[in-house]
Amino acid sequence: MIEENVKKLLDFVARAPHPVKIVAATKTRSADEINELPAHGITAMGENRVQELLAKYDGIKVPEIHFIGALQTNKVKYIVDKVCMIQSVDRSELAREIEKRCAAINKVMDVLIEVNIGGEESKSGCTPSDLPALAEEVSALPHLRLKGLMSVLPIDAPDEMYDGLKRLFDKLKEKYHSAEYLSAGMSGDYEKAVLRGANMIRPGSLLFGERSYPARD
Template structure:
């Protein structure tokens, strides 16, 4: 890890209140870089593509791996022994497949329900109106532990300020209905993490804010 990245991470972490968990978004980052994260105060890495997770994964002392991207049902079986949390549970078929594959392995997998704002067909997630019914469905799965919510904010929306508050209210309602297992509101990335924290987020997913711009292979 170069000195500039070390300073960027140090400066970033100084802004983060205690009680807020940082899950570094490590898309397109090398395993060499990721493996140095614990020494610099980053103890969780989030991958959003199964193929990249599989190519990069190795046990790193002091680091947990999480999955934060859209997860296809046919790829569930490949990541269950590698991640400590799946943040992007967004549909019944995925809940069913996770339950099936976890049961085969005798595992219990912590999950967050991804909630969406807006009706874009390209946006993943459960609608706010359908959240409680879906959460009830997930809670009925023996091998899944519902730990909270994740969301990706539609940046630039005139409703952004309202949506942060709305998401926190959904999180509070989930906690009231389902108790102490509901502990994480994963909301906020590099461009909006401070706003997210101000509105109740206790888990953030920064990438560029920690590591600088990504460089994609051409």
């Protein structure tokens, strides 16, 4: 881990205008790297890929595992017993599959609804206009607990986009009192995200350094 960056992040969070939860984005990181997190006071990690999570799950010693990537319905069954939150619920069929799989193991799963606030075709997330209906459906499922919103904002997103996301969150929170997290901000924009209302951030390369992806044949 990059000690200087970790210190900078923790100092910023300590001075933030409201409590902020750090969920370290651990895509491509080894279990040994991930297990350094608790020593720095970071007790939650987020994985993007089901296969990667399964491959290193037995070696992970971090208390909270979140799933933060796009999730196919046919892979839900592999992770519901391993994660404490799914941050990427973006459609009703995914919500219903999580409900089905959690009911089978008598578990209530914390979930965030992912919103594509930037309208980018390359990114997952429901549209802001679809959010009310999806939130209504999620809140009615007995084995899902609606905890808020998540978004991956475009690079160089204007302040107005962060503010729009915060307004969506505030409106959601008014109706669903269980909604407490606005998950936004990664290594490059966590400061702006927090100052614009996010209370959960997902830094990755800031903590661990740039990712090195395995070469493909």
